[in-house]
Amino acid sequence: MAQTNTVTPLFNDLAKIEHDRNVACHACSLYSLCLPLGLDNNDLVKLDTIIERSQNYKRGHTLFTSKQPFKSLFVVRSGSFKTTISAADGRDQVTGFYFPGEFIGLDAIHQQNYPSNARSLESSSVCELPFSNLEDIGKEMPQLQIQMLTRLSKELAGDKNLMLLLGKKTADEKLATFLLSLSKRFQERGFSATNFQLSMSRSDIANHLGLAVETVSRLFSRFQEEGWIVIAGKSLVIKNTAKLEQLCG
Amino acid sequence: MAQTNTVTPLFNDLAKIEHDRNVACHACSLYSLCLPLGLDNNDLVKLDTIIERSQNYKRGHTLFTSKQPFKSLFVVRSGSFKTTISAADGRDQVTGFYFPGEFIGLDAIHQQNYPSNARSLESSSVCELPFSNLEDIGKEMPQLQIQMLTRLSKELAGDKNLMLLLGKKTADEKLATFLLSLSKRFQERGFSATNFQLSMSRSDIANHLGLAVETVSRLFSRFQEEGWIVIAGKSLVIKNTAKLEQLCG
DNA sequence: CGCGCGTTTGACATGACTCAAATGCTGTGG
DNA sequence: CCACAGCATTTGAGTCATGTCAAACGCGCG
Numbered sequence: 422m423a424q425t426n427t428v429t430p431l432f433n434d435l436a437k438i439e440h441d442r443n444v445a446c447h448a449c450s451l452y453s454l455c456l457p458l459g460l461d462n463n464d465l466v467k468l469d470t471i472i473e474r475s476q477n478y479k480r481g482h483t484l485f486t487s488k489q490p491f492k493s494l495f496v497v498r499s500g501s502f503k504t505t506i507s508a509a510d511g512r513d514q515v516t517g518f519y520f521p522g523e524f525i526g527l528d529a530i531h532q533q534n535y536p537s538n539a540r541s542l543e544s545s546s547v548c549e550l551p552f553s554n555l556e557d558i559g560k561e562m563p564q565l566q567i568q569m570l571t572r573l574s575k576e577l578a579g580d581k582n583l584m585l586l587l588g589k590k591t592a593d594e595k596l597a598t599f600l601l602s603l604s605k606r607f608q609e610r611g612f613s614a615t616n617f618q619l620s621m622s623r624s625d626i627a628n629h630l631g632l633a634v635e636t637v638s639r640l641f642s643r644f645q646e647e648g649w650i651v652i653a654g655k656s657l658v659i660k661n662t663a664k665l666e667q668l669c670g
Numbered sequence: 671m672a673q674t675n676t677v678t679p680l681f682n683d684l685a686k687i688e689h690d691r692n693v694a695c696h697a698c699s700l701y702s703l704c705l706p707l708g709l710d711n712n713d714l715v716k717l718d719t720i721i722e723r724s725q726n727y728k729r730g731h732t733l734f735t736s737k738q739p740f741k742s743l744f745v746v747r748s749g750s751f752k753t754t755i756s757a758a759d760g761r762d763q764v765t766g767f768y769f770p771g772e773f774i775g776l777d778a779i780h781q782q783n784y785p786s787n788a789r790s791l792e793s794s795s796v797c798e799l800p801f802s803n804l805e806d807i808g809k810e811m812p813q814l815q816i817q818m819l820t821r822l823s824k825e826l827a828g829d830k831n832l833m834l835l836l837g838k839k840t841a842d843e844k845l846a847t848f849l850l851s852l853s854k855r856f857q858e859r860g861f862s863a864t865n866f867q868l869s870m871s872r873s874d875i876a877n878h879l880g881l882a883v884e885t886v887s888r889l890f891s892r893f894q895e896e897g898w899i900v901i902a903g904k905s906l907v908i909k910n911t912a913k914l915e916q917l918c919g
Numbered sequence: 920c921g922c923g924c925g926t927t928t929g930a931c932a933t934g935a936c937t938c939a940a941a942t943g944c945t946g947t948g949g
Numbered sequence: 950c951c952a953c954a955g956c957a958t959t960t961g962a963g964t965c966a967t968g969t970c971a972a973a974c975g976c977g978c979g
Contacts, residue, residue: 506830508919514834528830530823537830559816563809570815573822574779580829581755581777581786585763587836588880592967623926631837633968638927654926654976670757841935872958882936887959903944903958920979927974934968942959949952 442474442546449498454522454610456496456550456568464562473549474498484525484539484547491529493549497521500545501620503629506537515629516580518542518621520606527573542620587631590670595630596640597668600650604659615659691723691795698747703771703859705745705799705817713811722798723747733774733788733796740778742798746770749794750869752878755786764878766825767791767870769855776822791869836880839919844879845889846917849899853908864908 446457447465457465475498478484484495487507497519504525507513516537519525529535530552559566586598608614619626627637644650649665651658659665695706696714706714724747727733733744736756746768753774756762765786768774778784779801808815835847857863868875876886893899898914900907908914 504830506834508834508838510919512834512838512919514830514837516830516833528823528827531820531827532823536827560809560812563812563815566808566812566815566819570818570822571780573819573826574777574781577822577826577829578777578780578785580826580833581753581763581765584765584829584832584836585755585757585761587833588763588877589757589761628837634926635928635969636967642927670759670761883958884937884960885935887957888935891959922979923977925974925976928972930969930971932967932969934966935964936966937962937964939961939963940959941961942957944957945955947952947954949950 442476444474445469446472451498451522456524456565456572459568460562460564464564467562468565471550473551475547475549477544477546478541480541480543480545482541482545484541485535486538487535489535490533491526491535491552493551494527494530495525495539495547495549497523497525498546498548501542502539502545502547503542503621503625504537504539505628513538513628515621515625517576518603518625518629521610524572524576527576530573542625592630592632592636592640593668594670595632596626596637596644597665598670599626599630600657600659601662601665601669604662615662617657619655619657691725693723694718695721700747700771705773705814705821708817709811709813713813716811717814720799722800724796724798726793726795727790729790729792729794731790731794733790734784735787736784738784739782740775740784740801742800743776743779744774744788744796744798746772746774747795747797750791751788751794751796752791752870752874753786753788754877762787762877764870764874765829767852767874767878770859773821773825776825779822791874841879841881841885841889842917843919844881845875845886845893846914847919848875848879849906849908850911850914850918853911864911866906868904868906 446452446455446469447462449455452458457468460468473493478500484502499521501521502519502525504516504519505513506516519539525539525547526535528537586595590598603617603619604614607617621629623637623641624634627634630637641650641652645652647664649659649661651660695701695704695718696711698704701707706717709717722742727749733751748770750770751768751774753765753768754762755765768788774788774796775784777786835844839847852866852868853863856866870878872886872890873883876883879886890899890901894901896913898908898910900909
């Protein structure tokens, strides 16, 4: 249980990370998690001229939908987002949740229009990378393209694991896996691995994990009865990480 | 029903596409589907010196497993492959099937070891791209990196659709979607969209779709009773594409 | 402060799984 | 070339995890 939360607030608030639109990459608190990692100073300056920093969006803001032409990639600067794809009949699947430093729109690079939809789960902001520019400067900044390849590959590997989750895991295993995945990502961002806010709704979680809302609700209740977590609305405390790891399957 | 099968054999045999190890990219029958697309002549010559063409593997050959260090990407030259990832307890998920011209190993770029396993489903061969080299020549052949980005993005988009399938679709919808996906990929390779061989076992199909083998078997039987397909062992004939499309959900 | 929606909880239904057994196919060795 | 062994596939019967329907609750937003 002995967590080393050096400079960590009790509850994360990703929306508060960075609201200043004028912070350059080299001064951004996300520097070590974000795109510019590995770029030299010259390239960093170039990148700063390309990136467009968004205003602060409120909850439910649509970054893009599958009907819109692909123009830009986005990196979350603060807050969080979800992406979804829609079947012909309107059913949709939450394909991912995105936190500061993570890319949104990587699945769009190869085509005219975004194949998915992206919207904010809370007060949020992004850095926007116009893609036409990015392609042009590929030759000038090969290191940036390597970064892009790395990011794409990482998301791909994550999605393969989600396929394992959706295809093979039980409801218990799904939720345990999901909670630990969130935990790890919060920790990577310097927040507590055991105390955080779920910015997404129960129904978003259920949808993402291929479950019914009611099932997720029941699981939360049972996990709490068992003493593995404490859940109150959107606030989550993980009390028994080892047990959850064991549950992951 | 009026299919225009111009130069198409009755049944596809991907294993027969190209067995000559000495065919250079520019002369390869897969040229238009493969990596070199968009490269100028100079780059194509360079690429030819980098690529290593494998011998002909037999069914069940392991290209790599998740324990091995990441060295190369592979492009299927003939035959077909499946990739899987394994959970801690040994359960595994078939994450994809790969046909001539398609990349295997893209999810490995960002890390030391392959995160998944790849093995051939039939007599098969590959072109191997040692990745260290590829990274070095990124500057020289930016167009190649764009191709890589495009491929990665395409696979990512495909995987998002698989998440929709695994998370939201019924067994009927899953199988219909799967069969049409195969159909489309065969057609892209110049084969019949309605007559082909399933190189993967029922249990591979079941696993990939998040179903039990018995369910898949029953579905094949029922689809046949309904007159939508004719299935005999590994040979499939699609009789009613429209119905399957309607079933996709 | 009150309305509305998100969440929780309960009761019941069912699609798909598991277990079991028959059948069929494939590759191998005599 | 055929016979056999072993594995893949099919088919049937019964169960179960999770979904669906319904209703109460309560938090958060306006």
